[in-house]
Amino acid sequence: MSQKLADIAHSRAGDKGNTLVLSLFPLDEKDYPLLVEKVTAEKVKQHLSHQLRGTVTRHEIQELNALLFTCENALASGVTTSLAMDAHGKSLSYALLEMKI
Amino acid sequence: MKEKIRIGCGAGFSGDRLEPGLILTEKGKLDYLILECLAERTIALAQKRKQQDPNAGYDVLLERRIESLLPLLLQHKTRLITNMGAANPLAGAKKILEIANKLGLKVKLAVVLGDDVFDQLSGQELSMEGHKPLNSYGKLVSANAYLGVDAILPALATDAHIILTGRVADPSLFLAPMIHELGWDKENADLMGKGTVLGHLMECAGQITGGYFADPITKPVPDMEILGHPIVEVSADGSGIISKVEGTGGLITSQTAKEQLLYEVLDPANYYTPDVVADFRSVRFKEIGQNQLQVTGGTGKTQPETLKVSVGYEAGWIGEGEISYAGAHAVERAKLAGEIITKRIGDRFEEFRVDYIGMSSLHGEQLSQGSSPYEIRLRIAGKSKSKSLAQLIGEEVEALYTNGPAGGGGARKYLHEVIGVVSILMNRTTIPSSIQLLES
Numbered sequence: 001m002s003q004k005l006a007d008i009a010h011s012r013a014g015d016k017g018n019t020l021v022l023s024l025f026p027l028d029e030k031d032y033p034l035l036v037e038k039v040t041a042e043k044v045k046q047h048l049s050h051q052l053r054g055t056v057t058r059h060e061i062q063e064l065n066a067l068l069f070t071c072e073n074a075l076a077s078g079v080t081t082s083l084a085m086d087a088h089g090k091s092l093s094y095a096l097l098e099m100k101i
Numbered sequence: 102m103k104e105k106i107r108i109g110c111g112a113g114f115s116g117d118r119l120e121p122g123l124i125l126t127e128k129g130k131l132d133y134l135i136l137e138c139l140a141e142r143t144i145a146l147a148q149k150r151k152q153q154d155p156n157a158g159y160d161v162l163l164e165r166r167i168e169s170l171l172p173l174l175l176q177h178k179t180r181l182i183t184n185m186g187a188a189n190p191l192a193g194a195k196k197i198l199e200i201a202n203k204l205g206l207k208v209k210l211a212v213v214l215g216d217d218v219f220d221q222l223s224g225q226e227l228s229m230e231g232h233k234p235l236n237s238y239g240k241l242v243s244a245n246a247y248l249g250v251d252a253i254l255p256a257l258a259t260d261a262h263i264i265l266t267g268r269v270a271d272p273s274l275f276l277a278p279m280i281h282e283l284g285w286d287k288e289n290a291d292l293m294g295k296g297t298v299l300g301h302l303m304e305c306a307g308q309i310t311g312g313y314f315a316d317p318i319t320k321p322v323p324d325m326e327i328l329g330h331p332i333v334e335v336s337a338d339g340s341g342i343i344s345k346v347e348g349t350g351g352l353i354t355s356q357t358a359k360e361q362l363l364y365e366v367l368d369p370a371n372y373y374t375p376d377v378v379a380d381f382r383s384v385r386f387k388e389i390g391q392n393q394l395q396v397t398g399g400t401g402k403t404q405p406e407t408l409k410v411s412v413g414y415e416a417g418w419i420g421e422g423e424i425s426y427a428g429a430h431a432v433e434r435a436k437l438a439g440e441i442i443t444k445r446i447g448d449r450f451e452e453f454r455v456d457y458i459g460m461s462s463l464h465g466e467q468l469s470q471g472s473s474p475y476e477i478r479l480r481i482a483g484k485s486k487s488k489s490l491a492q493l494i495g496e497e498v499e500a501l502y503t504n505g506p507a508g509g510g511g512a513r514k515y516l517h518e519v520i521g522v523v524s525i526l527m528n529r530t531t532i533p534s535s536i537q538l539l540e541s
Binding site for chain 1: 141142145229230313314316319320356359360361362363364365366367368369370381382383384385416419452453454456458462463464465466467468480482483484519520521522523524
């Protein structure tokens, strides 16, 4: 049965200029290896292709059971001048959690 | 030197709630209260206000926050460190003295100056974002350097009750009192890293106490209407215990802390502040009681030689218009309305955008495919150097009332000036800071 990331993980989005930062954590720590296996930088770039225009880098912080995705050129022209509804991309944490795994 | 100090964070952004800071001061047994009220763009907007009125340019909520806080701060012997000075710390300080005089209170202020480096700009500097000269972006309106603990420590060495700053890096607001009270050596990069970790965890206030964390299905948080803001008790070894006032709402766990630890972090091994390049990878959380979280680990490398400077520029005007459709063919009617306006005025704007709120305005078409909402809100937005052209967007959307399509309701129009922000790096030796003392 296919499930969404939202069923097993939580995330927060942050921004620095035109760079989007997405963190990803398992709701249950035992699911961390599954996240490491399934949620690659390539998958994230493909899943959010409407939004991400640049490189996606994944950081694994194993001691915290956390993944961090740094997505460059991701917020239209950047927070301060973007025409988007959600210029900061704050809601994009839940876009990531829509990913099917 | 103290063995431990308690620091509370009563505000995590300019528009944050007022009462958490009051509750922290009254019941948090604090040595220091921090109010962090400056985002990247907030200071550029404040510079614009200062241009129009030399006595303006400090935080717009300063007056309301200080009026209620000041008596409590003095009563509980809690010192306040805040960046509410924004673009005009001296004018903010005079406003605080005016409030103190009105309330009949004796207060001493230390104002931290030096972040405003606008006069040093040539306009030829290349931005970090686009590697383009600054003056190619538009008319420059502000340049503020992110100062660090070096600028705050001289103010802490005085007997001031309130330390008012302009642009200072958020974690530095917390690290400075740790250094001052716990006798830390600034050359000790490990302690600077640990203190920066704690500062970063605290700086967004309610984001670590379960606020921005909450999801009623997967991450429920109790009593969010009375969300408590965080307190950190810092030990001399650089570890800390994060808690909140008993009886307030919210939740502090390893989960809430992890989300905040990595918030806005580009590289967990290299988190740049004016004070240190911090490494977050070895941070550990341990729940030692209900809403009591022990934080250990983290470290740091040397102080960077450059400081980041946020440069504000005039980026034109954004006009917006919105109107709603519901029931049969709601999406089709909204799309027709969007097409009509695009055909009429779309090509006159530098940037123009049609959104369908309730369907695809936040995450685009791809993720929302197949969903057909009962009601939908059309949003049209356009950017232009011309104020009157930007204004036209809202007027055109409103005109859909009589000109159709059918059943459009609840039209609203918005217009605002855009201040863009880009960054440059400057050598820290070219940015001296100073303090000025005032008292009521």
